Amino acid sequence: MMVSGGVALALPAAGCGAGQSRWNEAVAETWATLAADASLGDLVRYATLAANSHNTQPWRFSATEGAVTILPDLSRRTPVVDPDDHHLFVSLGCAAENLSIAAEARGRRATIGFDPAGDGNVAISLEPGPAAETPLFVAIPERQCTRSEYDGRAVPTGDLARLEEAARVDGVDVVMIGDPSRMAAVLDYVVAGNTRQVEDPAFVAELSEWLRFNAGQAAGTRDGLYSVASGNPTSPTWLGRLLFPWIFSAESENDRYSRQIRSSSGIAVFVAREEGKAGWVAVGRSYQRFALQATALGIRNAFVNQPIEVPEVRAEFAAWLGLGRRPDLVVRYGYAPSMPKSLRRPVADVMA
Numbered sequence: 001m002m003v004s005g006g007v008a009l010a011l012p013a014a015g016c017g018a019g020q021s022r023w024n025e026a027v028a029e030t031w032a033t034l035a036a037d038a039s040l041g042d043l044v045r046y047a048t049l050a051a052n053s054h055n056t057q058p059w060r061f062s063a064t065e066g067a068v069t070i071l072p073d074l075s076r077r078t079p080v081v082d083p084d085d086h087h088l089f090v091s092l093g094c095a096a097e098n099l100s101i102a103a104e105a106r107g108r109r110a111t112i113g114f115d116p117a118g119d120g121n122v123a124i125s126l127e128p129g130p131a132a133e134t135p136l137f138v139a140i141p142e143r144q145c146t147r148s149e150y151d152g153r154a155v156p157t158g159d160l161a162r163l164e165e166a167a168r169v170d171g172v173d174v175v176m177i178g179d180p181s182r183m184a185a186v187l188d189y190v191v192a193g194n195t196r197q198v199e200d201p202a203f204v205a206e207l208s209e210w211l212r213f214n215a216g217q218a219a220g221t222r223d224g225l226y227s228v229a230s231g232n233p234t235s236p237t238w239l240g241r242l243l244f245p246w247i248f249s250a251e252s253e254n255d256r257y258s259r260q261i262r263s264s265s266g267i268a269v270f271v272a273r274e275e276g277k278a279g280w281v282a283v284g285r286s287y288q289r290f291a292l293q294a295t296a297l298g299i300r301n302a303f304v305n306q307p308i309e310v311p312e313v314r315a316e317f318a319a320w321l322g323l324g325r326r327p328d329l330v331v332r333y334g335y336a337p338s339m340p341k342s343l344r345r346p347v348a349d350v351m352a
Ligand SMILES: Cc1cc2nc3c(=O)[nH]c(=O)nc-3n(C[C@H](O)[C@H](O)[C@H](O)COP(=O)(O)O)c2cc1C
Pocket: 001, 002, 003, 049, 050, 051, 052, 053, 054, 055, 086, 087, 088, 090, 091, 094, 143, 144, 145, 146, 147, 224, 225, 302, 303, 304, 305, 306, 341, 342
């Protein structure tokens, strides 16, 4: 999936006024720090702050004192970019990890369970335990996917080791790529995947459905990909929808990805040991921990998943990696200022 296609026609009125203040209020509510006496609903809000594909937030939650269950919301699938629900289950893993870290910060020991033969629910059992506010917990409301050019600085070796350590989850390997010639090879796969996606009208139509072209539209749905969070200008919704398929071009997107990857310090590829939903949930947990540790260290990250989203490119990319397994996520990292945040739906809207 890519989100950097910009609508070139920026109308000044779209970024200010009532829509902007509703967006500001929604950002403050979404990303507020967890209360000291957090309720289960507050923990669910922290779970929803996780990364998730196209920001569809494909989840529902049911909570009792001893357990929270995350249920896949299949009405929020993205069948074109994610036909087998791979990204959807990775997203559930990201949310489960946030919930577990937040619960532990508030004195509840969390155990995450997933039964691959079951209904696709992720079950998190909660027992009383010592309260531990870790750096990963503190990073939850600060984390974001930062889809900008980075400043080219290298991440020090000690911090790379901390990222790898944080991402260690049973059943997941993380391949760290920092050598410029290997990063250039990954860029070639990104360009190959991106070109196929931009040329596929079904892909562009699905992406367009999840784009939010101005603050008012983003605040209205509190989901999807807000243009400004990807470094793009705003436009009225009707105009953005009309123009997006025409101005979204492989050439300009490839050029942007090239600058983004060349300015990054490195690339991390997440690979589950076993293919299937359980492996994908584990990958989500591992990525979320990686992203939180990166945030704690002042390191930004963003996905460049094109090599794993187009099946033919994925097969070539897997062969290049030489692991004999399906690569699950491709993430670049480095240093950059923060970007505007993306929104989440209120807790009441995601309770089962
Ligand atoms: C499985 C998965 C796949 C994703 N793929 C992409 C991607 O290809 N490109 C991208 O820019 N963001 C990608 N994202 C990031 C989401 O778009 C992002 O998490 C979401 O919009 C919420 O924004 P935030 O993480 O900044 O809060 C992906 C996230 C997940 C969990």
